[in-house]
Amino acid sequence: MAQRCTDRISMGLCAMFSSFKMAILRMGRSISIIMTGPPALAFLPAVCLSAFWFGGEGALLICAAAIPIIYLGLGALRGSTSQLLLAREGSPGVLQRRAFEELVNQIFTYTEEVGWKSAVFCFEIEDFAELARRYGASAADHVRTKTGERLISALRDKDSTAEFGPATFGVCLDPVRHLDLELCIQMAARLQRAVEEPILVDGTVIYVSVCAGFCQHARSPQKKGDAWLQAAITALSEAVRHGPSGIRAFSDRMLPPTEHSAALVDEVAHALENGQITPWFQPQLSTDTGQISGFEALARWSHPTRGVLLPADFLPALEQADLLERLAEIMIFHSFAALKGWDAAGANVPQIGVNFAGSELSNPLLIQKINWDLDRFDLSADRLAIEVLETVVARAPDDMITRNINALGALGCRIDLDDFGTGHASLASIRRFGVNRIKIDRSFVMKADKDPEQQRMISAILTMADRLGVETLAEGVETVGEHVILAQLGCDHVQGFGIARPMPVDQTMAWITDHTAKLRDMPRIMSGKA
Numbered sequence: 139m140a141q142r143c144t145d146r147i148s149m150g151l152c153a154m155f156s157s158f159k160m161a162i163l164r165m166g167r168s169i170s171i172i173m174t175g176p177p178a179l180a181f182l183p184a185v186c187l188s189a190f191w192f193g194g195e196g197a198l199l200i201c202a203a204a205i206p207i208i209y210l211g212l213g214a215l216r217g218s219t220s221q222l223l224l225a226r227e228g229s230p231g232v233l234q235r236r237a238f239e240e241l242v243n244q245i246f247t248y249t250e251e252v253g254w255k256s257a258v259f260c261f262e263i264e265d266f267a268e269l270a271r272r273y274g275a276s277a278a279d280h281v282r283t284k285t286g287e288r289l290i291s292a293l294r295d296k297d298s299t300a301e302f303g304p305a306t307f308g309v310c311l312d313p314v315r316h317l318d319l320e321l322c323i324q325m326a327a328r329l330q331r332a333v334e335e336p337i338l339v340d341g342t343v344i345y346v347s348v349c350a351g352f353c354q355h356a357r358s359p360q361k362k363g364d365a366w367l368q369a370a371i372t373a374l375s376e377a378v379r380h381g382p383s384g385i386r387a388f389s390d391r392m393l394p395p396t397e398h399s400a401a402l403v404d405e406v407a408h409a410l411e412n413g414q415i416t417p418w419f420q421p422q423l424s425t426d427t428g429q430i431s432g433f434e435a436l437a438r439w440s441h442p443t444r445g446v447l448l449p450a451d452f453l454p455a456l457e458q459a460d461l462l463e464r465l466a467e468i469m470i471f472h473s474f475a476a477l478k479g480w481d482a483a484g485a486n487v488p489q490i491g492v493n494f495a496g497s498e499l500s501n502p503l504l505i506q507k508i509n510w511d512l513d514r515f516d517l518s519a520d521r522l523a524i525e526v527l528e529t530v531v532a533r534a535p536d537d538m539i540t541r542n543i544n545a546l547g548a549l550g551c552r553i554d555l556d557d558f559g560t561g562h563a564s565l566a567s568i569r570r571f572g573v574n575r576i577k578i579d580r581s582f583v584m585k586a587d588k589d590p591e592q593q594r595m596i597s598a599i600l601t602m603a604d605r606l607g608v609e610t611l612a613e614g615v616e617t618v619g620e621h622v623i624l625a626q627l628g629c630d631h632v633q634g635f636g637i638a639r640p641m642p643v644d645q646t647m648a649w650i651t652d653h654t655a656k657l658r659d660m661p662r663i664m665s666g667k668a
Contacts, residue, residue, distance in 0.1 A: 239367060241298050246363035249313045255316065256312070256313045257310075257354045257370075260308050262377075263306075263346050263348055277342070282304055298310045330383065333348045347381070349378045349382070351386045352388065405455075406459065410465060414440050414442075416643075418437075421638050421646075424631055437449050466492070477490055485647065489520065492523070493556065496530045499542045499543065502538060505546065523553070523554045526554070580634075587620050596612075600629060611630065613634060616634055620634075621636060
């Protein structure tokens with residue numbers, strides 16, 4: 139009994155001593171911050187002058203010797219500053235993730251102590267795996283190395299850069315007095331522009347697009363460096379989902395990636411049946427006339443707290459719940475309803491494209507369902523474009539998919555081969571499935587107005603399509619220059635953020651009206667006849 143009491147007393151004394159030691163260290167750090175700050179340094183001449191005034195030259199000499207010793211002692215008390223400097227000096231250039239995480243924790247602690255401001259940025263090279271497949275591993279490695287070098291050259295000497303993986307980089311700013319949201323956005327855009335400059339590899343010019351996410355120190359969800367860094371990574375994920383070349387600042391509304399738990403599966407199933415998941419529509423234009431040649435229906439979840447979510451956020455949960463076919467039914471219903479609404483308003487929208495995955499194309503009753511919906515809305519089959527991923531066509535995993543694609547074509551539906559150039563579909567497959575149009579992947583379209591090699595690749599695809607009697611549509615058109623060069627090269631249709639972002643159905647008529655008015659006001663070449 140006495141031994142237990144002694145142990146408890148010892149433990150209590152140890153805890154008290156530990157608390158007292160931590161309090162002394164915190165007090166020492168606070169004093170050191172005050173003593174080494176700019177206001178305190180301003181009083182040093184006055185201190186030396188007072189020592190000389192009251193004590194003469196001897197006092198002045200003592201003061202001159204004591205002040206450096208005091209500052210060295212205060213620096214030891216601070217600890218974090220010395221660790222911070224050692225981390226920077228010991229790891230020049232691009233840090234590895236573990237060293238960067240330690241550095242972020244140190245900067246977070248230091249920023250809290252001095253009351254200054256900082257931010258963590260994360261950057262990701264988009265479609266890096268596709269870049270490696272297209273140009274080779276050595277070229278991709280060169281792009282990665284060049285990205286790190288460009289980030290370092292665009293930053294101050296005391297800012298830190300790290301590489302998280304082959305396509306992801308982090309930047310942590312050295313603390314400063316003033317750093318608001320607008321400055322962070324400007325910095326993210328400046329670094330993004332620096333990284334997106336063309337890269338020459340063995341005579342080939344490679345263009346990349348980069349997404350950026352960041353979190354200000356004051357916006358960290360928890361008072362620790364790990365949470366600060368994770369918040370920046372979360373913002374990057376949002377930027378990637380809303381890309382290309384997206385920039386996002388972390389906010390409390392952003393939730394970290396959630397496991398597809400039973401609760402999430404139930405939530406997404408409830409959302410599907412209660413009208414929260416609906417198609418948004420992105421227009422497609424003819425390059426010959428500028429007229430609307432169709433819309434593509436893209437699934438969006440209007441989440442009550444997280445805002446509008448993209449398919450990457452909820453399709454895995456829907457697949458786990460075995461609800462992809464139900465999603466396809468809802469997409470078809472709303473798409474056909476949109477077509478009828480546009481027809482009633484006098485808008486000329488020839489067709490609408492709906493994406494079909496392998497699981498939906500495996501349904502033996504798919505043809506009957508599509509036919510029934512066409513009859514219900516009194517629409518001809520050519521108003522529906524079935525968009526099938528090139529990877530699905532390339533694999534042709536079973537006879538049911540082949541049967542359904544061919545049957546939809548026989549019904550009169552148009553068949554669009556999506557993401558052409560990424561799935562290695564053979565020319566025989568294009569003919570076998572009766573493809574009406576190929577959609578050229580964004581990786582070929584990006585910077586096409588600046589890169590002759592991109593133009594040659596597109597020209598080759600367009601020549602092949604022309605020989606096969608297949609129409610072409612370029613996806614991911616972001617700029618006027620890309621739009622113009624695609625039209626000059628002979629691409630039939632274009633689609634992308636440079637034309638319009640996906641929009642809910644209640645905004646489509648306003649866009650259609652505005653676009654039609656612009657076409658009407660365009661100058662026309664007169665024939666010269668009386």
